[in-house]
Amino acid sequence: MRPFDDTYFMKMALAEAALAAGEGETPVGAVLVCNDGIIARAHNQTERLNDPTAHAEMLAITSATNLLGAKYLTGCALYVTVEPCVMCAGAIAWAQVRTLIYGAPDLKRGFRKYAPLSLHPKTIVKSGVMEEECAGLMTAFFRSLR
């Protein structure tokens, strides 16, 4: 039995996404994991901070590098509920995150469309972890705006 698997950490990212939804933010959540321990949790705060750069991934990376006192996250895994955008993919590349695991694809704004080669060449990417739950939060949020 392995309690700390991809599903476990994606559930933590989903809990962050749910917090975002409750605050009227686009429901994306992220956690950064190092040696099976969560070192940063964040959710989208672009509305609260009036800052278009305040995506969950950016906040998690800034928080984790601050905690570790290091610019690189080469031993870390980033769990994020939705495929990162170009900006976040660029940040993930600079931080040299070892593994990127995301839930739902973002066909409109995801990095795979605009910058498929932007990640660090050593970064491993997994997708589709709890995809339905991750996408469901986004669908419900955008439906509520209409």
Next chain:
Amino acid sequence: MRPFDDTYFMKMALAEAALAAGEGETPVGAVLVCNDGIIARAHNQTERLNDPTAHAEMLAITSATNLLGAKYLTGCALYVTVEPCVMCAGAIAWAQVRTLIYGAPDLKRGFRKYAPLSLHPKTIVKSGVMEEECAGLMTAFFRSLR
């Protein structure tokens, strides 16, 4: 006579880049301009903040949106000494910056290589403003590291 032209604002960005160099940071500087007035100035602070996301453009965008209390910079021009990376291009897109003016190209890490279509479709791009001075600061910096 037009005192506030591209050269004028690029000189302000260069002054920021020179500050970065003096602090041992990669010498990139940026200013955000709205109605011929500078509303944000920033330079690279990745070393000081231990944060791979602390590029000049990111800090300038966060600072300007904070000042204006708005998530978008549709009426603004961003002057930056070096071609933005993928992360910064993504942020410039989210902020819907109207005009991007950069000095020197970055053939290795610039967004034009990895994400040429990542900017907002309405964003106007100019390059080569004071290119020699902008590139010169970078060359001198990287030579000093060897």
